Amino acid sequence: MDKIRIGFIITILGLLFLSYGCKNEEIPANKETPATTNKIKTSNIQSKDFQRVVGWIDDENVLLQLRKDRKIIFESLNVFTGKRHQIYETANVISEVIISPNRDRFLIYSAKSKDMAVLDIISMSGSLMSSKEVKPQNIEFSWNQDDQDKMFMTTFDTDWNYQVFQWDISSGNVAKLNTHSPFISWYSDNLFVSNQKATPQQDRGDLFLEDARDKSVKNLIVADIYQFAVSANTLLTTEPSKDEKSMIYNFRTIGFQSYYKYEAPRVYDELGTFFPFYDLNVEQESFLTFEPYESKKLTNHGGEFKLIKIDPKAKSAKTILELVNNEPILTSPNGEYCLYGYLFDQIIDLKTRDMTYLTQRRDKMY
Template identity: 75%
Template sequence: MNKMRIGFIITILGLLFFSYGCKNEETAPGKKKEDAPVAVQTSTVNSKEFQRVIGWVDDENVLLQLKKPGKITFETLNILTNKRKKIYETKNVISEVQISPDRDRFLVYSTSSKDKAVLDVISMAGTPLFTKSIKPQNIEFAWNHDNPDKMFMTTFDTDWNYQVFQWDIPSGSITKLDATSPFVSWYSDNLFVVNQKASAQNDRGDIFLEDIRDKSVKNLIVANVYQFAVSSNIFLTMEPGETEKSMVYNFRSIGFQSYYKYKAPRVYDELGTFFPFYDLNVEQESFLTFEPYESKKLNDHGGEFKLVKIDPKTKHNDTILELVNNEPILTSPSGKYCLYGYLFDRVVDLESGDMTYLIPHRDKIY
């Protein structure tokens, strides 16, 4: 009997000690409960209303374009929590929407009739900032990275003749620019770069630096390049490789000095060299692009590319996805995610390679 009592007492003391130890472990200073894993969620957006994702508002929120009865609405969507917020609506027909480089406003180019088009600049809070009425036409827009109050507008007619204009957004002033090429991009507040080609049939040209304030300033920067891209700290040129089977992504400083070259197989079609979709992340100074597995003529088959992330600072690259289609991509500010697809309706986690549909998706049945 004494042995049984002693055993019972030991058992009770042991349970009390275990409970006390667990409680102390839970409340011990310096120990934090790990956060639950965060993942991208498929939203509850009605797929019949969804038109497209415009782009990133910040690291977690994107801007949606939705079609409601008699109007178009713009909402922000949190890709992790599914929270949505309506910020703007219009009854006009939408032609183009662009988010500013600092992501605090967006441009809506729309038409209210066959004779009237409107340029509206809206804050991310939904407040109309500026509006400008123009004649409807085919326009490409290029926002100034250093000054969001400036924008290039390149217009094309039915014969693809072009004109380049500078739009001073606050004043509404639109000034024609004497540009020698439609391939123009801002380089700073007042400087811009132009890819000047000998003819429209040439797939290579020379890059010139010009000054919006002084027409006499025209300096040759790089010769014999296919295309270029500009960010606040990287000037990227796409150039011929050592053989016809290769091409080079040449990363340059803001002073145009080359500091890293990434070689990739060259893909081509009837018009010449074909460039897969890419995105130059300003904040992270990283480059995301689709890369073919070998040099060849482009065909209509899917899965011909791999998605590659390149860090020109560390000269390191990672393959994110294999055997995927070449479709538009847009990296989040932090570089953790990218939007993918012609409607940007998918999100790729660039760390894990996981891909999630933002909009409820049902595979086609054949």
């Protein structure tokens, strides 16, 4: 969903810059029942203050983005007890917030004014670790999983022209990266993979391995893929099938060898193949995604998908929920729960299949 995802980010960032100005319950212990169980608790956050849940801090806490008294407040929320703790606040206009791969810090990309934006790295304890001023622009970020002080920044203009930069957070140095694709992700502390297409709007491209230190290194990994994702020890490529009525999720080792393929119906729209939201859990090596019931042209009706969980190591898949909407998802580090929705304001218990709102439900989204 490269072009859709990028278009969504560009739209949201553009609008933002233009608008500047459960508690553990004790139960009797026995051989068949665990001593404790967790239940998700709906917090008492006022709907007028809530903006979104950014993501998981750990297995129990999430990062909240709130708005109070013309300031943006970041807090941790324990999803089981409802307890909250303020981490950081800013008066800037927020464009993007991203939690680091090891979840001990987060990036805030915000506007100080119509002519100046700032990149702030904040620790989960609330201290400012790094800050860099930049020109306001549409940026997509890719954090290095092996080195938290490295990040790719891909900028786009209204004509789809792009530039890729490597930001060394500790030194503050930003250097242009020599690559022929805006669709990139770190693969190690210095290596990265890129999906190179004839044009950014095309469905398919070829996946290459490159070295950020040496522009002469460029090795073809897989030809003719839709998109890809990288976790700590898994490379996932999404590929076309022979009859084009389905697409294939191909799970590969860090050496790029395929070890499990899962075939799902392919849906499409006016722009081509449509890719449902998914999440590749780094710690648990599980894959969660929405699957259409059949291959067809996508409509605007809700409930066209089922939520499935794939275990590539066990070579198995199971359905979590039926007749649900395709919306963003993000599993907890232990793989037991899943944030769901465009604001991540719902949690799905992947074992019980219960869905709970983290905040008081609102009739309107602002």
